[in-house]
Amino acid sequence: MSIKTNLSELRSQLPNQVNLVAVSKTKPVADLMEAYASGQRIFGENKIQEMVDKHQQMPKDVQWHMIGNVQRNKVKYMASFVDLIHGVDSEKLLNEINKQAEKHQRTINCLLQLKIAQEDTKFGISAEAADTLLNSDHLKNLKHIAIVGLMGMASFTEETAQIKKEFNTLKTTFDRLKTTHPKLEILSMGMSGDFPLAIDCGSTMIRVGSRIFGARNYAI
Numbered sequence: 272m273s274i275k276t277n278l279s280e281l282r283s284q285l286p287n288q289v290n291l292v293a294v295s296k297t298k299p300v301a302d303l304m305e306a307y308a309s310g311q312r313i314f315g316e317n318k319i320q321e322m323v324d325k326h327q328q329m330p331k332d333v334q335w336h337m338i339g340n341v342q343r344n345k346v347k348y349m350a351s352f353v354d355l356i357h358g359v360d361s362e363k364l365l366n367e368i369n370k371q372a373e374k375h376q377r378t379i380n381c382l383l384q385l386k387i388a389q390e391d392t393k394f395g396i397s398a399e400a401a402d403t404l405l406n407s408d409h410l411k412n413l414k415h416i417a418i419v420g421l422m423g424m425a426s427f428t429e430e431t432a433q434i435k436k437e438f439n440t441l442k443t444t445f446d447r448l449k450t451t452h453p454k455l456e457i458l459s460m461g462m463s464g465d466f467p468l469a470i471d472c473g474s475t476m477i478r479v480g481s482r483i484f485g486a487r488n489y490a491i
């Protein structure tokens with residue numbers, strides 16, 4: 272199957288309100304260009320250096336999303352161009368993003384990552400911590416940050432009921448926080464293995480990699 276075919280199959284399953292982030296981590300620029308030629312403009316990477324390299328090589332109308340765990344000392348490398356940072360999980364990180372965005376006189380859009388999975392390996396904050404952060408005076412002073420939504424990753428399991436429960440929890444939190452924070456518009460949840468379920472549960476943005484580009488080979 273070609274990237275082009277994979278993309279058009281995937282797009283045919285997506286409701287209008289759902290945006291697709293093509294997760295291109297570990298894949299060569301030639302593969303990204305194939306997706307670009309098929310009309311894909313949003314790409315997601317999980318390593319800042321890799322995203323910077325690809326940003327330099329790809330057309331300038333690509334929107335770059337950082338979907339991985341962000342190292343604070345590397346924010347400066349992406350601050351001039353990153354479109355959305357999905358994995359924000361601390362005030363310290365927000366401070367650094369704000370500082371670097373200010374240097375480029377821009378506002379960087381961020382999603383708060385909530386921990387919904389049972390696994391310890393998944394990052395993220397609790398719904399309560401997100402609520403506290405959104406209401407903090409401190410956040411009001413970060414003029415170069417816009418928190419525009421939430422992101423979450425479900426447990427890596429075959430148990431559909433468990434995944435559904437986690438997505439529903441995130442959606443409920445999203446709806447609740449949205450009543451007091453109307454700027455929250457994006458709910459980023461769903462990957463290759465679980466995106467149909469995520470969409471059923473109210474996702475507005477899915478992050479799909481292997482389903483578009485094929486399995487990743489981390490050995491190289």
Ligand SMILES: *Cc1c(COP(=O)(O)O)cnc(C)c1O
Binds near residue numbers: 296317463481
């Ligand atoms: C790798 C990754 C994805 C995409 O995973 P696939 O299973 O290949 O679709 C989505 N979200 C995050 C945060 C990732 O790191």
